[in-house]
Amino acid sequence: MEVINTFMTWIFKNRIGQIEKFKNNPLEIQHEILFKLIHTARSTEFGKKHHFRQISSYKDFNQWVPVHDYESMMPYIQQTMQGQQNVIWPSPINWFSKSSGTTSSRSKFIPVSPESLEECHFKGGKDMLSLYVTNYPNTKLFTGKSLTIGGSLQTNHLDYNKNSSYGDISAVIMRNLPKWAQLARTPSLDVALMSEWEEKINKMANETLKENVTSLTGVPTWTLVLIKKVMEKTKCDNILEIWPNLEVFFHGAVAFGPYRNLFQKLIPSLEMHYMETYNASEGFFGIQDQIDSDELLLMLDYGIFYEFIPMEDLESENPTVIPLDEVETGINYAMLISTNAGLWRYKIGDTVKFTSTLPYRLKISGRTKHFINAFGEELIVENAEQAIENTCKITGADISNFTAAPVYFGENQEQGTHEWIIEFIQFPRDKDTFVQVLDEELRKVNSDYDAKRYRDMVLKLPIVHFASEGIFETWLRSKGKLGGQNKVPRLSNSRDYVDEVSKLL
Known part of the structure; x- marks a missing residue:
């Protein structure tokens, strides 16, 4: 396993050069992404309607493509869910990420294209590991397995499109991981994607008791539930008695601060690390890249073009929208994204504050609503x-x-x-x-x-x-x-x- 660990560490460190490239040339990278997105989607229904073939500058894009929320994007998404292709993106879209609802619907369904899986979500997971092994060069991460606590997958297809399926974004990602990544994680896919959570947690605990777990990945709440279930079954005082080589928890989705003390009690080790990611149904946006900082590096080469609206202007009839090069530190912005899954100038509902503009680092400051x-x-x-x-x-x-x-x-x-x-x-x-x-x-x-x-x-x-x-x-x-x-x-x-x-x- 030491040989595998050394090899995998070397592989992931090789990505750092590309990360440094977008850190040092952020605006050039974002400009390339915008026009790649526009060129790729120019023949889609959305692209034709919004004059993509005539767009030759950011000014044109800003003029001809309106800002969207879920309600205004929903007709296009529904068409895609019903099996119509080339509506918002040219590649076939057969996966949808289900997330919490809006005023008009109980749940949102976010399109997940092959490009967004490969170039955004998978790439984000790889970069998370790249930054971790760079910060901790003596890691033994790859001598064991990653215990991933994902959501559930809807096993039956959409009633009106038998080729489409949906689930939590973590479940969609897990279901589509390449074989090498499946071998590096636990528990089995059948258990990880179960929707009945009580049985799922119980089976996850049983399956992982004898595994050499070196990392945890998931939402703090469910991770705590699982750790406590394992400790209950084994009557141990802390989880390191079961997983002595555990060294990192990759977490996201909710603020970690309120949970930190609990994790430190259950995992009493000064060698235990905590690394935050900013991953949502709509895309993978940020990764904590510094050891002693909770700031997140904005990942700029994932097929996502970023724009921002100052929060004080959000409710105005014609809000000011600015690209990345105009943001300032310390200001609360609502974030807009245009993506390689066909979301265009889409308000994801998050607010962020930049802490640095070279490189671009930020903190999640909240939501656009209470x-x-x-x-x-x-x-x-x-x-x-x-x-x-x-x-x-x-x-x-x-x-x-x-x-x-x-x-x-x-x-x-x-x-x-x-x-x-x-x-x-x-x-x-x-x-x-x-x-x-x-x-x-x-x-x-x-x-x-x-x-x-x-x-x-x-x-x-x-x-x-x-x-x-x-x-x-x-x-x-x-x-x-x-x-x-x-x-x-x-x-x-x-x-x-x-x-x-x-x-x-």
Whole structure:
């Protein structure tokens, strides 16, 4: 295994020269990508409609191609899902990544082309390893296996297109990995892609008990669930008793800060490393490339062209859109992408702040709307408001305001939950029923929340505080924000608002 480890380390280090090239020539690389995308898609339905053959400059692109969100891209995506090809991208698109929904639909389906798999998602995974072995040249990573904790794959094809399938992006990637990569990971593909999470976690634990696991890859929430299941089965005090050569956790999707102490207790080693990635259904965007920094290097040669909208301008009728060369550090931007899967000037919903422009490094600063995504549930305000409205109708209640935040895993907290403070004009007929119905309605409108609530494995039933009228007015007054355009933040990943208001209960 030492020989294999040495060889694989050498292979992955060879990519560093190409990474240095786009770090040193970012604008040239992005210009090449934009016009490669336009040239490739010029004969698609979308390309014809938006004059791709006449586009000869970024100014033309900005003028003729409108900014899109999921709702405006959805007609093109639906055509593709129904089996029509050459709509948004010339290559056949038979895979779709399912992610959390929007106001108009419970789930989004993001196209995944052969190019986006190979040149973006797979390339991102390889670069993650390249940067890791460069930062830790004495690694023994390839002497063992990577334990990958992915999502589930829809095994039945789309009803209206038998050639198309969908699932979480991690599952789509895993299903399409080359054979050499499949041999380097655990558990078996059949187990890794299971949709029944309780059985899946149990089988994953059983399959990986005797493996030499050297790395973990996944979302912090489900990774913690699996580690605890393995420790439960083996009665061990920490996971290094089972996987003594474990050296790195590649993580993403949710903020890692709240989980760091828990991981350090379960993996008590100063030699354990944590490396963040920025990978989404729409593409692989960033990788932590420095040991002592949580900044992410923006990956510029993955077939994605980046643009940005300053957040203060996002809601204007004609927002200012700028290319990469005009961004400044410290400013909150909404990110737009045009991709080799046929997304064009697409608002992914994330906000970022650049920390450096040579090279381009950034931090994920949040979402374009208030949200909770502490456990991968991606609960947005529209979901919460719809669920609250339905719950009030069912339970005979009437509310005036609410705010909610996560309760993170902790010493005596095996699962997470959401804590709500709701101000009632008319209290429900039964408070326990209200909580149950609220939970049910949230599960109906948000598939990711529903998955995390499955058998209380990640999220427990919400905690609801039933407040009388006036509490939020008192809180806003105390902050000097009463009246005008000041509003109660509906959802937040931070507990600041909930903790402050709860003092007034």
